[in-house]
Amino acid sequence: MAGNSQRRGAIRKGGKKGPTVGSGGQRRRGLEGKGPTPKAADRPNHKAHKMAKAADKRSGGRPGGGRSGSRKPAGSSEVVAGRNAVVEALRAHVPVTTMYVAGRIDADDRVREAIKTATERGIPVLETPRGELDRLTDGAVHQGLAVQVPPYEYAHPRDLVDPETPGIPLVVALDGITDPRNLGAIVRSVAAFGGHGVVVPSRRSAGMTASAWKTSAGAAARIPVAQAANLTRALEDFRKAGFFVIGLDMDGDVELPDLELASEPLVVVVGSEGKGLSRLVSETCDQIVSVPMSSAVESLNAGIATGVTLYEVARRRRG
Incomplete structure (x- = not known):
């Protein structure tokens, strides 16, 4: 009814708070944004948050210490885990510093060989709880056996320019080999094939990991690997020192059997299978050389192409 002062919400009491009945602005505030939705890992009741918390606990509270997303700093030591991997590393004379063996391990021929080899070489063998092995190997399948490999000590490219080195200098440089x-x-x-060293870029390139050591079959203990901050600049320094620089490419102007520079101090540059030589590196080369192949094959693996080239250089030098 008009003028009904008893109607709910029709009167205003004194004071500054406004009406006592009504939404009080709640509907308007409900339409306002509350900011971006938190990530799943930041919500306490979400499964992702609990998993991240468990991973952080396993890593001893180190940020990013869990298996996913963790990266080792450059030049850090490496842990090789698993019975086959450990035995292969020892056979290849990878410079192992410590061997970890799980307590009460079920020893087989691989474990016995690994322990015997480590003992003969004076490598410390530590009995380690499985939980600690899990942490050391970052959750890898270690089968109760792991070894630690120290960071590789790279040479400098100028160390490969030594007038006292016997024979005609021969160096291999890698461009984009990962x-x-x-x-x-x-x-x-x-x-x-009588080479004197290998040069690798410090970025976007394979390094001397335990895997590289194993594949080298012990040769890495005799052949220095140098690391260059700038590969193009390193190649220019080799040229100033009297080297000729040749690059391997399937579209090269010179075929390998016609290489007349083989008897000169030489740097052989090998590019990746997919991208080949980078533009700046290619422009630095004195010659681009191709390996003649059957038309049924598009390209050779970088390691095989290098082996074929070094063999031909060695053959021509003997001749």
Whole structure:
């Protein structure tokens, strides 16, 4: 009814708070944004948050210490885990510093060989709880056996320019090779055909990991691997020191059997299978050389192409 002062909400009491009945602005505030939705890992009741918390606990509270997303800093030591991997590393004379063996391990021929080899070489063998092995190997399948490999000590490219080195200098430089097994195979070929060293870029390149050591079959202990901050600049320094620089490419102007520079101090540059030589590196080369192949094959593996080239260089030098 008009003028009904008893109607609910029709009167206003004195004071500054406004009406006592009504939404009080709640509907308007309900339409306002509350900011971005938190990530799943930041919600206490979400499964992702609980998993992240458990991973952080396993890693001892180190940020990013869990298996996913963790990265080792450059130049850090490496842990090789698993019975087969450990035995292969020892057979390849990878420079192991420590061996970890789980307590009450079920020893088989691989475990016995690994322990015997480590003992003969004076490598410390530590009995380690399985929980600690899990932490050391970052959750890998270690089968109760792991070894630690120290960071590789790289040479400097100028160390490979030594007038006292016997024979005609021969160096291999890698441009964009990211597979450590290719690096190991190339180091092995360099040792087999009288080479004096390998140069790798410090970024976007394979390094001397345990995998590279194993593939080199012990050659990495005899052939120095140098690391260059700038590969193009390193190649220019080799040229100033009297080296000729040749690059391997399937579209090269010179075929390998016609290489007349083989008897000169030489740097052989090998590019990746997919991208080949980078533009700046290619422009730095004195010659681009191709390996003649059957038309049924598009390209060779980088390690195989290097081995074939080094063999031909060695053959021509003997001739």
